[in-house]
Amino acid sequence: DARVTQTPRHKVTEMGQEVTMRCQPILGHNTVFWYRQTMMQGLELLAYFRNRAPLDDSGMPKDRFSAEMPDATLATLKIQPSEPRDSAVYFCASGLAQETQYFGPGTRLLVL
Amino acid sequence: QKEVEQDPGPLSVPEGAIVSLNCTYSNSAFQYFMWYRQYSRKGPELLMYTYSSGNKEDGRFTAQVDKSSKYISLFIRDSQPSDSATYLCAMSSNAGNNRKLIWGLGTSLAVNP
Numbered sequence: 001d002a003r004v005t006q007t008p009r010h011k012v013t014e015m016g017q018e019v020t021m022r023c024q025p026i027l028g029h030n031t032v033f034w035y036r037q038t039m040m041q042g043l044e045l046l047a048y049f050r051n052r053a054p055l056d057d058s059g060m061p062k063d064r065f066s067a068e069m070p071d072a073t074l075a076t077l078k079i080q081p082s083e084p085r086d087s088a089v090y091f092c093a094s095g096l097a098q099e100t101q102y103f104g105p106g107t108r109l110l111v112l
Numbered sequence: 113q114k115e116v117e118q119d120p121g122p123l124s125v126p127e128g129a130i131v132s133l134n135c136t137y138s139n140s141a142f143q144y145f146m147w148y149r150q151y152s153r154k155g156p157e158l159l160m161y162t163y164s165s166g167n168k169e170d171g172r173f174t175a176q177v178d179k180s181s182k183y184i185s186l187f188i189r190d191s192q193p194s195d196s197a198t199y200l201c202a203m204s205s206n207a208g209n210n211r212k213l214i215w216g217l218g219t220s221l222a223v224n225p
């Protein structure tokens with residue numbers, strides 16, 4: 001049963017610290033998405049990649065967030081420096097098309 | 113005004129009831145319409161996928177798209193406690209490979225035994 005995996009599942013950190021979240025997409029999926037979910041804003045697309053190339057990162061605060069795909073089995077999302085307003089659940093999803101996305105379990109981030 | 117509007121609920125129904133979940137949208141270019149289900153503390157999972165107008169049925173679930181009214185619905189028949197979750201609608205246009213999903217905020221549903 002192929003699944004998207006994300007690590008860590010939970011992260012508590014202090015303001016100003018660097019946070020790195022990792023995602024392993026489903027083997028064979030060529031598109032990877034990073035989302036942030038909050039109660040107020042819902043699901044927000046931060047960035048996505050196709051065949052490891054970044055296609056859109058317009059949803060990401062560029063001064064502190066960065067997303068990369070060093071290889072086809074790993075996507076990373078980094079926040080440096082982290083701020084309390086970054087507290088949210090971060091989801092990675094993968095798929096072969098925009099419409100059919102398979103989500104990971106999420107990383108719950110709390111920035112104190 | 114958001115491109116996609118969805119009543120957040122919560123919606124509470126007794127087991128066996130027919131549930132109707134709805135989204136309205138403003139962009140007439142939307143062609144792909146999805147319903148995702150999200151259980152508490154889990155990631156969303158694709159439930160139904162419809163292209164353009166019409167109905168699609170899968171077991172107890174029926175997705176309906178009315179493009180003239182810019183309105184989509186998800187019906188759940190014979191609802192079960194296991195249907196308790198948040199239901200998110202999502203949609204996209206047919207504008208090439210770089211189209212993005214636009215998401216509703218989700219409707220929280222509780223089915224009571």
